[in-house]
Amino acid sequence: MPMTMTQKILAAHCGRDTLAAGYMILADTDLVLGNDITSPVAINEFQKAGCDCVFDCGKIALVMDHFTPNKDIKAAKQTKKVREFASDKGIPNYFDVGEMGVEHALLPERGMVTAGDLVIGADSHTCTYGALGAFSSGVGSTDMAAAMAYGKVWLRVPSAIQVRLTGKLQKHVSGKDVVLHLIKLIGVDGALYESLEFTGEGVAALTMDDRLCICNMAIEAGAKNGIFPVDDKTLAFLSDVGAKTPRVFAADVDAAYSRVIDIDLSTLESVVAFPHLPENGKTFDEIGDVKIDQVVVGSCTNGRISDLREAAEILKGRKVAKGVRALIIPATQKIWLQAVKEGLMEIFVDAGCAVSTPTCGPCLGGHMGILAKGERCVATTNRNFVGRMGDPQSEVYLASPAVAAASAVMGKIARPSMLKD
Amino acid sequence: MQLTGNALCYGDNVDTDVIIPARYLNTSDPKELAAHCMEDIDPNFHQKVKLGDIIAAGSNFGCGSSREHAPLAIKTAGVSCVVAKSFARIFYRNAINIGLPIIVCDGNFSDGDTLTVDLTAGTLQNKTTGENYTFPPFPEFLQKIITAGGLMNAMAGGDIA
Ligand code: SF4
Numbered sequence: 001m002p003m004t005m006t007q008k009i010l011a012a013h014c015g016r017d018t019l020a021a022g023y024m025i026l027a028d029t030d031l032v033l034g035n036d037i038t039s040p041v042a043i044n045e046f047q048k049a050g051c052d053c054v055f056d057c058g059k060i061a062l063v064m065d066h067f068t069p070n071k072d073i074k075a076a077k078q079t080k081k082v083r084e085f086a087s088d089k090g091i092p093n094y095f096d097v098g099e100m101g102v103e104h105a106l107l108p109e110r111g112m113v114t115a116g117d118l119v120i121g122a123d124s125h126t127c128t129y130g131a132l133g134a135f136s137s138g139v140g141s142t143d144m145a146a147a148m149a150y151g152k153v154w155l156r157v158p159s160a161i162q163v164r165l166t167g168k169l170q171k172h173v174s175g176k177d178v179v180l181h182l183i184k185l186i187g188v189d190g191a192l193y194e195s196l197e198f199t200g201e202g203v204a205a206l207t208m209d210d211r212l213c214i215c216n217m218a219i220e221a222g223a224k225n226g227i228f229p230v231d232d233k234t235l236a237f238l239s240d241v242g243a244k245t246p247r248v249f250a251a252d253v254d255a256a257y258s259r260v261i262d263i264d265l266s267t268l269e270s271v272v273a274f275p276h277l278p279e280n281g282k283t284f285d286e287i288g289d290v291k292i293d294q295v296v297v298g299s300c301t302n303g304r305i306s307d308l309r310e311a312a313e314i315l316k317g318r319k320v321a322k323g324v325r326a327l328i329i330p331a332t333q334k335i336w337l338q339a340v341k342e343g344l345m346e347i348f349v350d351a352g353c354a355v356s357t358p359t360c361g362p363c364l365g366g367h368m369g370i371l372a373k374g375e376r377c378v379a380t381t382n383r384n385f386v387g388r389m390g391d392p393q394s395e396v397y398l399a400s401p402a403v404a405a406a407s408a409v410m411g412k413i414a415r416p417s418m419l420k421d
Numbered sequence: 422m423q424l425t426g427n428a429l430c431y432g433d434n435v436d437t438d439v440i441i442p443a444r445y446l447n448t449s450d451p452k453e454l455a456a457h458c459m460e461d462i463d464p465n466f467h468q469k470v471k472l473g474d475i476i477a478a479g480s481n482f483g484c485g486s487s488r489e490h491a492p493l494a495i496k497t498a499g500v501s502c503v504v505a506k507s508f509a510r511i512f513y514r515n516a517i518n519i520g521l522p523i524i525v526c527d528g529n530f531s532d533g534d535t536l537t538v539d540l541t542a543g544t545l546q547n548k549t550t551g552e553n554y555t556f557p558p559f560p561e562f563l564q565k566i567i568t569a570g571g572l573m574n575a576m577a578g579g580d581i582a
């Protein structure tokens with residue numbers, strides 16, 4: 001029976017030769033992830049069920065990234081609980097302030113995911129690692145507890161939408177614009193319960209950071225996972241970060257897809273998703289003068305070094321508009337240090353930006369940049385739901401790092417071509 | 422199993438950020454979470470929700486974050502069941518795993534309608550309008566998790582394989 005790439009990885013993790021969409025399986029996990037918000041709930045469930053040992057302490061990653069450095073006493077109590085659990089169970093991959101980063105930037109960077117892996121995480125953006133040719137999907141805290149105890153997860157085998165990419169992106173257009181364009185096309189539930197499988201000659205021209213950004217937002221179309229084929233760029237990335245030996249799976253040529261979508265990358269422009277859904281994408285011919293109060297460059301979607309370079313290129317020698325707060329949040333310590341080495345930090349500070357230690361912070365309205373009623377923010381994050389970054393009457397506009405940086409300078413939603421000189 | 426309650430109606434794409442805003446996620450105490458349930462979409466929810474009430478919503482209910490705090494807050498607030506045209510997948514699995522009854526049903530409901538749900542028979546009756554609906558049973562695999570009383574029990578008992 002012909003299978004999609006996702007179905008092949010799932011089959012390999014439940015000891016079957018073939019699988020079809022709709023099957024329910026109990027699959028083996030290669031990595032189980034939790035953060036400072038979801039792990040405490042998972043630990044409660046783990047303890048309530050009387051579990052004592054974890055299935056494999058090397059296959060669990062606990063990343064304290066949402067409310068850290070602890071924003072208040074309650075948050076401090078939550079991380080303490082996870083810290084103690086990690087130490088009690090001998091889990092080495094516990095990442096706290098000083099070595100942590102936003103989980104979905106951190107795990108690939110540390111070589112913790114390789115092609116062919118099955119990864120689940122109690123965080124919806126766990127789908128990011130599909131960029132590395134892995135099956136990875138967000139689940140809940142009880143799933144995390146069960147996986148920590150038994151190394152297994154229940155899954156319904158998904159059908160897939162094939163996204164065929166051709167062409168090459170123009171300057172200042174990035175993976176973020178590709179995925180915002182796709183979500184605009186199919187809607188926030190356009191891929192509900194399905195895989196988004198990216199293929200085509202356009203894949204080769206996308207950087208690994210573009211692919212990570214695209215898979216990161218697969219969930220914003222309701223997808224179970226997003227996945228890219230493994231090519232030379234993937235293999236080079238995995239070898240650079242010292243990941244385990246990849247297991248390469250490819251979709252059968254005659255695999256069945258519920259739908260095929262073609263995107264010519266060369267025709268794409270900057271896309272901005274207006275409040276309050278990621279599907280509300282607009283191109284600049286549809287955007288008038290939208291004054292803004294804040295800009296955030298960061299998150300698991302766009303807090304990588306290439307994102308910071310893109311923002312710095314635009315901010316270099318320019319100033320953030322009066323009345324706008326611009327926050328730059330490198331996603332990991334390594335990215336932070338790299339930005340220092342490349343002189344990006346100096347550019348940001350000269351331009352009038354604040355630079356933070358890695359944290360999810362404002363992305364989920366946690367801390368470090370909360371919006372007041374009526375305020376507007378252009379953010380490189382992934383969600384613009386009601387109240388996502390603060391007051392229920394504030395607004396988040398999702399965009400690429402290039403658009404965020406240009407908007408910071410102009411004080412309104414803008415793209416780089418709108419800047420003078 | 423039969424449930425009866427009054428409908429609290431919402432539209433499409435009710436996301437986990439409005440079900441339980443992240444600013445309250447510095448705790449995992451179900452009672453504290455329940456006190457802020459639905460706050461950003463319906464500030465009076467906590468006052469008006471009564472034990473047994475049924476949330477009736479449009480498509481893609483529970484989209485967004487993986488936070489299990491969302492179904493937990495709904496359950497702890499006293500809601501007996503969520504009826505929606507469709508559910509976002511992580512919310513769907515979280516509800517099954519923690520034992521919050523959910524039903525996929527495209528019906529006509531207004532705030533305050535009295536609904537009776539028979540989970541075993543797969544029927545839903547709107548007593549206020551007299552309309553009757555049926556909904557598909559859960560796949561056998563998920564039924565085992567529900568019968569076991571949640572995922573942790575099902576795993577411990579080897580009920581699913
Ligand atoms: S950066 Fe935002 S979307 Fe990513 S893991 Fe953190 S809170 Fe979630």
